[in-house]
Amino acid sequence: MDKVIFNEISLANGKRLGHARLNKPQALNALDLDMIQLLMPQLTTWQADGDVVAVVLDGEGDKAFCAGGDVVDMYHAMVASPDSTPAKVEQFFTEEYQLDYLIHTFGKPFVVVGNGIVMGGGLGLFAGASHRIVTPTSRIAMPEITIGLYPDVGGSYFLNQMPTGVGLFLGLTGASINARDALDINLADAAMNDVTHLIDALRCLDWQGESAADNTMIGTWLAQQTEQATLPAGQVREVMQECVSFAAMRTSEQIVAAILGMDNTGNEWLQRAQKTLQQGCPLTMAIVPEQLSRAQDMSLADVFRMELTLSCRCAQMGEFQEGVRALLIDKDRSPKWRYQNAAEITPQVVAHMFTPLWQGAAHPLARL
Numbered sequence: 001m002d003k004v005i006f007n008e009i010s011l012a013n014g015k016r017l018g019h020a021r022l023n024k025p026q027a028l029n030a031l032d033l034d035m036i037q038l039l040m041p042q043l044t045t046w047q048a049d050g051d052v053v054a055v056v057l058d059g060e061g062d063k064a065f066c067a068g069g070d071v072v073d074m075y076h077a078m079v080a081s082p083d084s085t086p087a088k089v090e091q092f093f094t095e096e097y098q099l100d101y102l103i104h105t106f107g108k109p110f111v112v113v114g115n116g117i118v119m120g121g122g123l124g125l126f127a128g129a130s131h132r133i134v135t136p137t138s139r140i141a142m143p144e145i146t147i148g149l150y151p152d153v154g155g156s157y158f159l160n161q162m163p164t165g166v167g168l169f170l171g172l173t174g175a176s177i178n179a180r181d182a183l184d185i186n187l188a189d190a191a192m193n194d195v196t197h198l199i200d201a202l203r204c205l206d207w208q209g210e211s212a213a214d215n216t217m218i219g220t221w222l223a224q225q226t227e228q229a230t231l232p233a234g235q236v237r238e239v240m241q242e243c244v245s246f247a248a249m250r251t252s253e254q255i256v257a258a259i260l261g262m263d264n265t266g267n268e269w270l271q272r273a274q275k276t277l278q279q280g281c282p283l284t285m286a287i288v289p290e291q292l293s294r295a296q297d298m299s300l301a302d303v304f305r306m307e308l309t310l311s312c313r314c315a316q317m318g319e320f321q322e323g324v325r326a327l328l329i330d331k332d333r334s335p336k337w338r339y340q341n342a343a344e345i346t347p348q349v350v351a352h353m354f355t356p357l358w359q360g361a362a363h364p365l366a367r368l
Contacts, residue, residue: 004038005060009199011053015209018046018055019199025061031121032070036095043102053207053214054109056199057125062137065114066122069096071147071324078321085312085357093152093311094364096121097304100154101368104128104300108211109218111202113195114138114188124153127187131218134179134188135195136231143174145280148323148335149314150287156295157303161186165243166236171288172259173273174280180234183226190222191229235269252286253342281337283319286345287353294354301368306354308365313353 003024009017020039022029046052059065069092077086103110103125112129114122118140126132126140134140142151142159151159151171159167162185170177182188192198205221208214242262249255259277264270277285291310295303314320319338326335339345360366 002038003032003035004042006038006042008052009203011203011207013207013209015051015053015207016049017199017202018042018052020055020057022057022059022066025059025063027070028064028067028117029059029061029122030067030070031096031125032073033092033095036092036099040095040099040102043099043106047102047106047108050209052108053209053211054111054202054218055106056111056113056202057103057129058113058195058198059115059122062116064117064122065112066119066125067117068120068122069153072328074315075321075324075329078315078318078324082318082321083316085315089315090308090312090364093308096124096153097308097365098368100124100128101300101304101365104154106130109214111198111218113198114140114182115195119143121153123155127154127158130215131190131222132182132188133195133198133222134182134191136179136191136193136229138179138182138188139176140178140182140187141174141176142171143176143276145172145174145284145288146276146323147327148281148284148317148319148321148337150284150291150310152307152311154300154303154307156291156298156307157300158187160292160296163240163243165245165247166240168246168255168289168292169239169243169259169273170236171292172256172280172285173277175235175269175273175276177236178232178234179229180231181236183231184234185236189219190226191231192222192225193229238267239270249289252289252345255289256285256342281319281323281335282339282342282345283314283317283337283349283353285342286350290350290354301365304368305356305363305365308363309355309357310353312357313355317353 007019077088
């Protein structure tokens with residue numbers, strides 16, 4: 001069975017739509033290197049083909065668009081190469097970020113359907129699209145704090161596009177948000193009750209074959225669908241005002257303490273978010289505020305270059321390995337972190353995480 005299914009849909013004007021579908025429903029369409037290496041050349045071909053007016057990316061099944069990256073394979077590579085970045089880990093992150101960057105910069109309408117679970121690496125595919133569709137079942141999160149990583153796949157960029165402090169809150173707590181939330185915080189562009197017939201509906205639109213006009217046309221049509229969508233009540237709105245204050249705080253310890261100190265009376269969603277933060281990796285707590293601060297004035301390409309260094313450093317430090325072990329391998333949910341709390345992490349340790357591993361043209365992402 002193909003892990004990604006590709007189709008081309010003929011339009012009335014002789015042009016075509018490209019359609020790519022992630023096809024590992026039994027694994028919630030978790031993104032692995034094979035899938036990345038299938039998507040990258042096909043999307044590049046469609047990008048260059050003047051007869052392909054737009055691309056649609058979705059996931060097989062109704063449970064998940066993509067539940068994240070396949071980190072179990074990376075775990076075994078890290079076990080075999082302690083205190084270093086295994087070649088397999090560097091390769092995965094390098095090629096994943098190249099794919100994410102391609103979607104961000106595609107230049108044609110790029111429609112992604114975030115149905116069901118959209119987490120981690122799946123959010124990396126979703127966030128860069130020109131038209132990001134959510135549904136009543138969407139469950140979106142960047143839960144890397146639970147595995148000793150950090151919100152990567154462009155998170156340094158798209159978390160900064162949210163209302164002040166919200167990206168910081170979500171990056172630290174790994175909180176799961178719904179379709180209404182995603183619309184409220186600039187992480188989605190449209191919502192649909194039912195995406196079953198999306199391809200048929202897109203086929204019937206009046207395509208011009210000119211990207212700006214087609215982007216506007218799709219946007220207008222999707223706005224109509226959003227008006228008709230029945231969505232769950234939002235959760236993020238309730239904490240937005242408090243999030244503003246987090247962005248002004250100077251240290252990760254202050255931010256973590258402030259989030260844990262929020263009044264969660266009667267708010268199960270906030271209670272879960274606080275619990276995830278409290279049990280999360282202290283090194284991640286120190287990384288997230290720094291990554292978002294540094295990324296504010298960076299180009300998108302530089303964001304991904306910074307993240308590749310960070311991801312490789314996380315593999316070297318052992319926290320990523322330990323987090324995956326506790327959550328997905330032994331499943332004891334009792335990670336033994338190198339640092340017990342954020343107070344143990346010095347500015348020197350944080351600076352080390354961001355110290356580039358490559359210079360200039362030697363960087364694997366130098367050509368972004």
